[in-house]
Amino acid sequence: MIHVDALFKRHGELEILKGISLTVNRGEVAAIIGPSGGGKSTFLRCINGLETFQGGAVRVGPHVLSANLHPRKDAAQLQKVRKVVGFVFQQFNLFPHLSVLGNLIEAPMLVDNEPKESAVARAVALLDRVGLLAKAEAYPRDLSGGQQQRVAIARTLMMRPEAILFDEPTSALDPVMANEVLGVISDLAKADQTMIVVTHSMRFARQVSDHVHVFAGGHDVEFGPPDKVFGDPQHETTKSFLKEAGKD
């Protein structure tokens, strides 16, 4: 489904990703963990073209993102990938000028020319699924962080993405709200939704993922099934990171 091949990204003199390769098959969940500044978010943002990169390639199904794309000139190519890869942000990024329902139906109507009735019907079903049907007419600022993030997930699902990228979806939330969101993501995993999740929640990574990757210093230093990585870490960085993370 998603094949990343030797991804290399530099920001000025600073090398952020130093040739990372990663594959996620259909229906799999990959978790990316690791210390801050290790390149996790940047890696995720490269996959749907929010960041450009200088080396390697990203392949999503039949679509390919090559190095050094131009955000405007290659917009059509980027758009193709984004249509099949959803993205959930740490800061939710709901559209504040639209209601919850408006946030959900805007893109399908605009991008896929979906009729309003059909979009609304699907939106209502999705809101029900994330437990927020009562908030359909509310505006984002009237919602708690956890509710906003659940709306953001529903909004992404409206595009029927083949894969969803989660960029620290619970880092801005308190534990109670984080659990609401993690519950929704777990449900998606059970429904065999292809996902890559960057997270600081080790417990969650262990529970939902099919394989775990540890990013540090721009390298994928260690990866494997969660039981292996968490139960028997090989790499020194992984060991010290898990030790630190375990203190929380």
Added chain:
Amino acid sequence: MNRLIGLLFALVMLCLPRLAAAQETPAQGAAPAEGGGTWATIQKDKRLIWGSDMEGGGPFIFPREDDPEKVTGFEVDLADKLGEYLEVTPEFSQGQWDKLLDLLRAEKVQLVINGYEWSPERAELFEASMPYYVYALQLMARSDDAGITSWDDLKKPRPDGALMKIGVLTGSASQEVMEEHCGALCEVIGYDGNTDAMREVETGKLDATLQDTPIASFYAPSFPALRPIGEPVAPGYYVIYARKGDRQLIQAVNEALILMLRNGELERIYSRYGIWDKQQQELFTLAEHAKFFGYEKAAQVEVNTADAPLTQADVAVTSTRKRGWVVVQDYFPVLVKSAGLTVVLAGLSFPLAVLAGILIAVGRLYGPAWVRLPLTAYVEFLRGTPLMLQLYFIFFLLPELGVNIPAFTTAVLGLAINYSAYESEIYRAGIQAIPGGQMEAALSLGMSPTQAIFRVIVPQAVRIVIPPVVNDFIALFKDTSVCSVVTLIELTKRFTVLSMSTQAVVEMMLMTAFLYLVMSYPMSLIARNIEKRLGGSGVNV
């Protein structure tokens, strides 16, 4: 001496069109001569468009008391009579006095009749008719001011040592004459309105004023506290101007003027306004010489010194001064009507400005370099030059490039273009205030950059910038007053015209201010309402 030279000039210009027209005759067979252009048009359309400024006031041209939207004055009567002789319908076209010759050049009018003095500089650039009035300059002071009885008294300081202050019309012959007379011994102060200086003398702010004789005579009843000092001096000629090359037209005008003079019709018109004086005898001398320059027919008419009694229609027109409620009752409806034009101008131009402003802002923020650079230049250029100049360019200079845009369209376009520069800066700031995550969220949902900009970013920016945009709308609303430069009579122009003709400045000012306030305050309220309503959606501000 000056007068003799003036007379000579007048004679020369009287003969010029005749001689020139005679020389052109052979060319007329094949194609119409350049000089025949306007005259041919006038004869074909059966109408003559003449430009004048009703703000100039009495006795030249000013709003009628019974219908302030129509004009009267000796120049209006003159144009009417001219129409009779030329067998065409005269059509008055309003223009700002100092822009009338520009209107002529831009082919917006065919003749200018508005107290324009003959000068060698103007005669060089335009065709001038023979004089239709001989004016002179009259010194006036307060009747109770014993300190001024002659021109020489002006050079004597007041007992407290203060120099005499004398008001003149800025840029007119009176200013030149008075500055020469005074030197360092008295102070000359320029005014824009004809009667402003007279009012200032009356109130004691000025010691004296020097005025053209028609104004001094016509407004004498309105300013009973003033009296003439000495005889009028430095005579000059009011002439009618046409475009360079329109010699056949000027020739026809000259012929009509000579006939009107010799028939006594000119005297009759001027007498109605109390401005027929002995200076006008000089016109007969000119007419007498006209026969030498080919105006035989006109010169053969018997001189009729207007001994026919004045009829009912000739009842003298004098200036009256209204005050108080009468002014409100008589003029408020006209002001309201002009306010309507102000509303229409603002209502049409501002949405255009906003639309263009948004597109410019988007182009500057998201466009490639070849879009950004010209837009930046556009904004800087339009912000850095006055609106008045831009309107002037569109209305008066574009016609020379073959683009002739009507006044109303010019005003709407000019305002929209000028304000689009300001709006674009506001929207640019508004767009930049939207967090970057909004664009990323829109793109990651599969929207194209254009969809993301116009469906996600711009709608949020629009909400943020409501207060400064409303502010700009109110500013534009008041800036519509600049449109008088392109001959539109909106509220402010109507105010100056009426306060000049009625002298009821205070009443007019209060009514005008009231109207502007009544129109702009509801907009503030509406804006506040929109802000509250849209603010409810919680856009980050």
